[in-house]
Amino acid sequence: MGVNRSILGKLGSESNPIQASVLNHLSGTIFLAVFIAVFFDFQFINEFNKVPFLSFWGGAIGAVFIVITSFVIPRIGVLKTSIFFIGGQIVCGSLIDILMEKISNIPQAALGIAFILLGLCLKLIVEKLSSRKEA
Amino acid sequence: MSQNAVSAIALLGGALLSLMVFLNASLAYYLGPVQASLVVHIVGSFAALILFKISYRSIGFRSLKNYQFHWSHMVGFFGAFAVALIGYTVNTDIGISGTVGSAVLGQIVYGWFSDYFGFFGSGRKKPNWQDTAQAIFLLLGVGLLINA
Numbered sequence: 001m002g003v004n005r006s007i008l009g010k011l012g013s014e015s016n017p018i019q020a021s022v023l024n025h026l027s028g029t030i031f032l033a034v035f036i037a038v039f040f041d042f043q044f045i046n047e048f049n050k051v052p053f054l055s056f057w058g059g060a061i062g063a064v065f066i067v068i069t070s071f072v073i074p075r076i077g078v079l080k081t082s083i084f085f086i087g088g089q090i091v092c093g094s095l096i097d098i099l100m101e102k103i104s105n106i107p108q109a110a111l112g113i114a115f116i117l118l119g120l121c122l123k124l125i126v127e128k129l130s131s132r133k134e135a
Numbered sequence: 136m137s138q139n140a141v142s143a144i145a146l147l148g149g150a151l152l153s154l155m156v157f158l159n160a161s162l163a164y165y166l167g168p169v170q171a172s173l174v175v176h177i178v179g180s181f182a183a184l185i186l187f188k189i190s191y192r193s194i195g196f197r198s199l200k201n202y203q204f205h206w207s208h209m210v211g212f213f214g215a216f217a218v219a220l221i222g223y224t225v226n227t228d229i230g231i232s233g234t235v236g237s238a239v240l241g242q243i244v245y246g247w248f249s250d251y252f253g254f255f256g257s258g259r260k261k262p263n264w265q266d267t268a269q270a271i272f273l274l275l276g277v278g279l280l281i282n283a
Binding site: 028030035039069077080089097122 | 136138141142144145146147148149150151152153154155156157158159161162165166167169170172173174175176177178179180181182183184186187211212214215218219231232235245246249250265268269270271272273275276277278279280282
């Protein structure tokens with residue numbers, strides 16, 4: 001994922017993020033189609049009627065996400081981008097896990113989230129403290 | 136655009152990402168991880184093309200007349216693998232939190248090296264002590280969360 005992201009950041013700054021996103025999905029599609037043709041078969045198409053309609057929308061979110069990725073990385077760097085993506089992902093992911101009853105110890109999960117948020121806000125806190133010292 | 140605004144966009148992107156992981160994993164549950172990854176990429180291709188159609192007038196695009204292939208244009212290769220792997224792991228015992236946690240470990244380590252050495256031409260930014268402390272806090276939090 002990290003490799004994917006930094007190449008996309010580069011492509012996005014060279015051409016534009018949306019073109020990078022099209023390229024990402026088309027090359028992924030071609031690769032997977034070949035991969036499935038060689039190692040599997042296309043019988044899974046018959047299973048489509050069992051899949052909830054909402055489950056098909058993940059790819060659309062992915063396209064929007066890649067636009068966000070290509071926009072953000074050249075502006076704040078890979079490390080900061082990764083950290084903020086993780087923060088949003090962890091908070092939203094735990095909410096889903098709690099709803100799906102996969103997290104049983106909510107206080108411990110909350111402590112974990114608190115650590116993560118503290119880590120995310122660390123730079124803002126340090127900046128505020130140092131600017132107060134100067135003033 | 137200010138750094139804080141960009142950071143807020145990244146945070147929202149992360150939230151979207153876990154929704155996406157959830158939806159993709161449910162697709163993998165029905166179709167199998169690699170097959171689901173293909174469906175995800177086909178839907179994503181259409182979505183990206185629609186976004187492109189909407190936006191190309193305002194942002195402009197590079198002419199394809201002088202198109203030259205570059206290895207970085209096969210970027211989707213990595214994403215295709217990542218989507219299949221995530222589709223597989225979320226449906227095992229470790230679930231979404233375990234998957235995200237393990238992905239965090241990989242990305243933090245990768246992000247560190249990438250900023251330091253400027254992998255794939257993404258530009259060098261030397262990580263300082265704050266980046267290090269931030270990573271330690273995050274890993275602590277992720278550890279607690281996985282076991283919750």
